[in-house]
């Protein structure tokens with residue numbers, strides 16, 4: 460059976476190897492580079508939010524703080540801002556997209 | 558006992574807020590991430606002529622009987638995790654089997670979904686959203702999707718004002734070991750003078766909508782939670798995601814006809830949650846930009862006091878106003 464759609468579509472998961480696939484390659488030439496990418500920018504890393512350390516509590520089924528009674532979700536409310544680090548990709552508003 | 562199944566990444570903290578709210582309401586919650594399957598979670602389910610899928614999922618901490626699931630909250634789970642020793646070929650094979658097997662059993666559940674994964678995937682496509690929004694009577698900016706330079710020139714000529722370009726799909730990518738983003742670009746004459754590379758893929762162009770401010774409208778079921786988004790910088794004014802620091806928020810109430818049309822849109826897209834972006838003109842007209850089936854909402858709750866987590870919990874528990 461040759462699937463017509465990627466099976467992820469009916470059960471979307473974040474892609475293997477992280478939300479955004481990693482690449483070390485440099486931009487190609489103007490004839491092969493998508494036009495809109497000339498406007499690509501490096502997001503400002505100074506805006507990134509530092510996340511407090513957290514552990515997952517299997518009983519409560521939520522993350523709990525380390526050395527604090529504050530629950531992690533109560534400590535961060537900023538939208539996850541891309542900070543230019545490939546190790547910390549943002550969810551932005553995206554769901555399961557390609 | 559009626560159970561709310563939560564399928565989400567463990568580190569998705571806004572989901573914690575929903576779990577906690579459900580817990581406080583006395584609901585039974587079974588939370589798991591797809592990454593727990595197959596190594597930390599066991600699945601067994603049967604179907605035959607006399608019974609639909611029956612069985613469940615068991616982890617070292619709890620057990621789920623599929624028959625008990627009254628609702629399911631779905632929020633981009635991580636991919637399945639397989640044994641270290643597997644070859645790449647085996648892993649790919651196993652991943653496809655897990656999606657169709659584990660994912661297939663769960664998506665076959667006939668329960669309240671926020672939202673059903675297939676509906677979320679389908680609704681991710683901007684062209685599909687725009688067509689549906691138009692059918693539901695929402696106002697949209699004239700839009701062109703093309704890989705043809707001549708079509709771009711023609712569109713720019715037909716639109717009386719400025720036009721913008723923005724990605725049709727994900728705006729972020731990693732290249733040269735750096736994460737980059739493409740925000741909404743207000744196009745200048747110079748930009749339009751060199752369209753080299755247009756042919757390489759699909760591009761989205763839109764009329765710039767005259768903007769007093771923007772609105773992020775979060776829908777939890779039929780309930781609207783709207784926040785005005787104001788920016789005092791040029792970058793934030795053009796595309797609010799490019800300058801979060803410049804933003805201020807204010808709770809607001811959308812016009813009744815907009816709410817009606819948004820409910821119709823959600824119904825059409827079969828979504829029970831959505832984060833919608835609107836531009837509001839100086840004259841007060843609302844123009845639809847997009848709906849994010851899996852949009853972030855926690856910071857809006859924090860900035861406005863809108864009880865969005867509570868709204869999601871209500872929807873999962875079938876509570877109506």
Ligand SMILES: Nc1ncnc2c1ncn2[C@@H]1O[C@H](COP(=O)(O)OP(=O)(O)OP(=O)(O)O)[C@@H](O)[C@H]1O
Pocket residue numbers: 551552553698721723724725726727728741763764765766767768771794795796797798834836846847849
């Ligand atoms: N036609 C337009 N007129 C004015 N501003 C616009 C227009 N299109 C987009 N914008 C600005 O750019 C922002 C991002 O655009 P939009 O929400 O349509 O796509 P997106 O957020 O890139 O989608 P995704 O969810 O794929 O990341 C909007 O919130 C708004 O600030």
Ligand SMILES: [Mg+2]
Pocket residue numbers: 552834847
């Ligand atoms: Mg948006």
